[in-house]
Amino acid sequence: MADRVQTLEVKSAVESVNALPRNGNHDRDFDYEKKGLDDVEDIDSIEIDIQESDNDDDPAYTVIPQIVRELVDFDDDQTMPVITWRFFLLSGTLTALGAWLTQMGFFRTTYIPYSIYFVQIASLYFGRILASSLPHKTIGFGKFSFELNPGPFSIKEHVAIVLAANTGATNNLGDYVLAPLQIFYNEPMNGWLAILFMLSCVLIGFSFASFARVFLIENPNTPFPIALQQVTVFNAMRKSTQDDATAAKRQMKVFWWTILGFFLWQFLPEASSGLGGAGFLTVTLDWSNIGSQCVYYPYWTQVNIFAAFVVSAWIIIPAAFFTNAWGSSLYPIQSQSLYLRNGSIYPTAELLTADNGLNETLFAEIGPPMMSAQLRWNYFAAYVAYIGSFVGCALFQGPTLLKSFKAYRQAKPTSNDKLTEIIHQYPPVPLWWNLALFVLPLIVLVVLTAKGVLYMPIYMLFIGLVIGAVIVLPMAYIYSVSGYQMQVGYFNELFYGYAIDLGGSRHPVGALSYRVISGQCWYEAQSMLADMKLGHYFHIPPRKVLFAQIWGICIGVPVNYATILWVCQTKGDVLRGLATDPNRQWTGQTVISLNNQSISFALVGPKRLFADPIYTPMLYGFLVGAAVPCILYMLHRRWPKARFDLWSVPVFSDSFENFYGNISVYIFTLFILGSVNHLWIKRYHFQFWKRYAYLWSAAADTGYNFNLLIVFIAFSAAKTIPMANWWGNNPESVERCFHVPTQGIAS
Incomplete structure (x- = not known):
């Protein structure tokens, strides 16, 4: 086959966490994102040199994302040790x-x-x-x-x-x-x-x-x-x-x-x-x-x-600290330690009795432990992320996973891609x-x-x-x-x-x-x-x-x-x-x-x-984790091109949950490097990116x-x-x- 240069719309190699079929057909959940890489940016103008082959029209190959097809070898030697x-x-x-x-x-x-x-x-x-x-x-x-x-x-x-x-x-x-x-x-x-x-x-x-x-x-x-x-x-x-x-x-x-x-x-x-x-x-x-x-x-x-x-x-942690929310000015703005209400260290060791129980007398005197502003929000976000993972997956990927499960129960192939065909040759x-x-x-x-x-x-x-x-x-x-x-x-x-x-x-x-x-x-x-x-x-x-x-x-x-x-x-x-x-x-x-x-x-x-009322807001994280994916699901159905499916509740909330008190200096640099990598090098120099990006990192x-x-x-x-x-x-x-x-x- 002669070489050809075609313009690829490099959308997403796979669906995001909250993916949804645009055409409403659950059997084709990923059909519109088969060609390239999993990114937010629109890269319609990328020109990529692609070698035409007899596999271009074979469904066993085209069902596989383009980047996987370019990186993976489909030849197999079963005698190899x-x-x-x-x-x-x-x-x-x-x-x-x-x-x-x-x-x-x-x-x-x-x-x-x-x-x-x-x-x-x-x-x-x-x-x-x-x-x-x-x-x-x-x-x-x-x-x-x-x-x-x-x-x-x-x-x-x-x-x-x-x-x-x-x-x-x-x-x-x-x-x-x-x-x-x-x-x-x-x-x-x-x-x-x-x-x-x-x-x-x-x-x-x-x-x-x-x-x-x-x-x-x-x-x-x-x-x-x-x-x-x-x-x-x-x-x-x-x-x-x-x-x-x-x-x-x-x-x-x-x-x-x-x-x-x-x-x-x-x-x-x-x-x-x-x-x-x-x-x-x-x-x-x-x-x-x-x-x-x-x-x-x-x-x-x-x-x-x-x-x-x-x-x-x-935003939130400094606001909580400097407005003295929950008495936060008494504690370090970023800390994983526990404190008394007066700001001194919580006597955790003294609370444990010889029979591994709680020292009720001491607890009645000192009350529950106090936490820093960040640690409080971390717990809230963790509950959002946990429930959001289940709700988001059920809404956006439930039909696809259910289809795979039914095929598994009926002993039918769950996929007809070439890689799976090869691996099914082995016990x-x-x-x-x-x-x-x-x-x-x-x-x-x-x-x-x-x-x-x-x-x-x-x-x-x-x-x-x-x-x-x-x-x-x-x-x-x-x-x-x-x-x-x-x-x-x-x-x-x-x-x-x-x-x-x-x-x-x-x-x-x-x-x-x-x-x-x-x-x-x-x-x-x-x-x-x-x-x-x-x-x-x-x-x-x-x-x-x-x-x-x-x-x-x-x-x-x-x-x-x-x-x-x-x-x-x-x-x-x-x-x-x-x-x-x-x-x-x-x-x-x-x-x-x-x-x-x-x-x-x-x-x-x-x-x-x-x-203690100051801890009650934490539990609302479960409600938020259940509600927000539903809102994103409806928005994505109404405006699929807006890519609300990429507003990931689990990833956002889980990242929010991370403790940044000891290591906070990396996030801004990480985002700068990631933006340069995805928005410039990959967008305008794709062949160079494909050859060196993973290798360099x-x-x-x-x-x-x-x-x-x-x-x-x-x-x-x-x-x-x-x-x-x-x-x-x-x-x-x-x-x-x-x-x-x-x-x-x-x-």
Whole structure:
């Protein structure tokens, strides 16, 4: 076919969170947004060089968004090896390293997750070294034998290693329970029980994800933006080694230079970067505050995030503080701590009795805890986001999901796209595998709960699992089209606070255990689904995708536990507030916040809390979350071209919920970079954007992570070595906005 240049209306690769068919036909929910990228901006004038092919009129291809068709290879070699001994060696090593680094981030103030692109780079080069240097020889005997050199290092083997690391090289939400137990209550959990607890919550999440596969993985309209970014890097890396791959080699040159540049640059802002305040028009040069979401987040997502930040940090919170709403002038404007009505710190430890109950006498004397203006609004927004997710998904995507469910029940294909046709050539994951992944961990959790290890009644275990299962589909759908991960913690603790009145210990750690069980299952399911989509793009057999993920978590969890233990033992005084980290990085802000929240909603309880009129407005968040999506739905039906479907209640409210007291300087910079990326580079230089945008952002994250690793090893692994004082920092604090009072920076 001859080359042609056609003008594409680059609308949305997928529907937004609140998508609605313009023609009212539920069978064609996404038909009008098949060609390009998921953005708000109208880019009717983009001219893109496209190679005509015989697939242009094939419905199996045209049903897939254009950007996916351009990035994904539709050829498949079913003989290609996937799980080899090289897979076990490389994935095990790289996953353990990532689990250690990421788990440390749980206790830090600023942090970007362990770069999976480092795993892609390292595994590619080490894999090829092993393939080229080892002899072709069989090791072992019978069923216990394997090929020392199974041949060339294949793309599927490469992707499987990354899938294992994606799953295992993370922190585990078990830190919600293990860290507070050791730091605040001096009751560390037995190591073996801790590992079983962490593993069980993750594996149940695996089973939830497998059941949701048919709705999100075999759906061409749920691209998972982060998976597409990884596809771009895989393609560039592997093509760059070909002799005639000039463009790919140029891509990799940009990739390596970007890694080097960010690795060297990050030494400066790592030791002198602004943190707190309202972030009003603040520009940051610290990549740890920004991250690659400025590239891979759809622009409509970034607009919602920035709008939420402006309304929250620049308007409502200052207004509440300076008008003394709820007595806010007595407390720091941005803080996660709890206070008495006179502004002094709330005596949380004294409220807990020896039998894990509430000290009623003391509570009657001091009353419910007071919160900062921001924390109050955070709770309100969290309730809006939670209900808004369900209502928005039901209104805009209900018909499509219902159709997929009916097709699944009738054993019919849910999609006729080419990628799904390819993957259906491989055996699916058997139902009994999913059942085993659910039942066996459930038995472990039942035993731990019954023995009192988790400080919560056993009926809350089952309620938590049910709620975790229910939220997987609507919230994972949001993630699949926006790249934005919803938070569910605030609602979980509120629900636990009411439900615990049925009976059982009110120990604050019980609420945290509930949050882990109901939350970890959901978060893990979401992460697994994104990895399944990556395997889907590279035609990895579903059974081997699941095996790689389980292997990764079996490596990662023990490392997570060892890291939690090490940090609590070596940084305990800092985390308890008995010592100060001059760089304000080892603040343990997350641990402190979790403990305070669990005291408010488990020990004190929402009934006592909301009995005070100043807390009543929080509960109206549920009403707002139910009403606003309905209004947007009606507006979108009336004026579809106005794109009210992109006014995302869940993303806006969830972003509003974020705590900006410690890290507020990044939002304005993130929005500037995102606008330049989407409104200029992608609009007017699309071919350049397609070739380099994902690659550059991945390299930036990788360079930062290399820097973080070196800084940790060199300056704090064995002995903490403070950075030298110079004009860019301060011996007391890295914060440069000296006009911001100390009490205005979150504690």
